[in-house]
Amino acid sequence: MLSVVRDTDSLLLPEIGAIVTCKVMSIHQRFAKVQIMFIANRALKNTFRGTIRKEDIRATEKDKVEVYKSFRPGDIVMGKVISLGDVQSNYLLSTAENELGVVVAHSEAGATMVPISWCEMQCPKTHIKEPRKVARVQPEFLQT
Template sequence: MSPMKLCVPGDKLCSVEDCIPGTGVYVRHGCIYSSLAGYVLRKNEGEELPVISVVRETETQLLPDVGAIVTCKVTSINPRFAKVHILYVGSTPLKDRFRGTISFRPGDIVLAKVISLGDVQSNYLLTTAENELGVVVAHSEAGAQMVPISWCEMQCPRTHAKEFRKVARVQPEYLQA
């Protein structure tokens, strides 16, 4: 394996014609630059151009990427969206904390798909549009773990109150024994 190239913020890495920008980089005037001090990582995904990213550690750090299925916990909400911490990519726990944006309630555990990469100032943008994605664990205002009763509702077993949630149809590969 060839040694990874070290870079600092502002280093010109390549042209946007040669690579797709990933995490830890930014685009300006048709070129991709490093936004972090770290190691340059090029990942080839299919027939497309390679994705170029900058990671902080020598060992390749797992990062949320567009199309990745992530497990996240809702930390706060406002009238337009909810902020989350991304905990897992697939079934692999993350070493670092990543933030995302989605629509649910605080405390919910959600399976979602990354649709837009974040940068230093912003969050990853997530979606639960597919049937397999949505709330996996939710607690009612009474504190009980809610039970899904349809694809769009969960019910408190104590109070029998129903709350609207986009419920995930969890696939076996995301269940942990």
């Protein structure tokens, strides 16, 4: 007898409204390129490419947003899918809610930075402050 078993996790795709966890790969003047690694709290076997546009970083004062003051390459970010990607383009993500933004960042000294406000993180070793769009992480997304 022969049977086919499907791996349901490999069929997991980001959908509009989904909360995703991603890693910032590069930043540009108008957007940040990210790699989607989790949907809600489920790890993906294959990552997806995403883009966070400058105007989708914050809900207010969108014209004053500077991408490099919100994210840095290597940051781990929680975002919400606002548009589906296709073969040529990426998923569009937003961090324009208090619960969304940078959740893990590392300083130049290699230490995990600590959030000190909604727009700054601080290195515990050097005490240098760096600008970020900091997420207020909700308890259901914290790993134990």
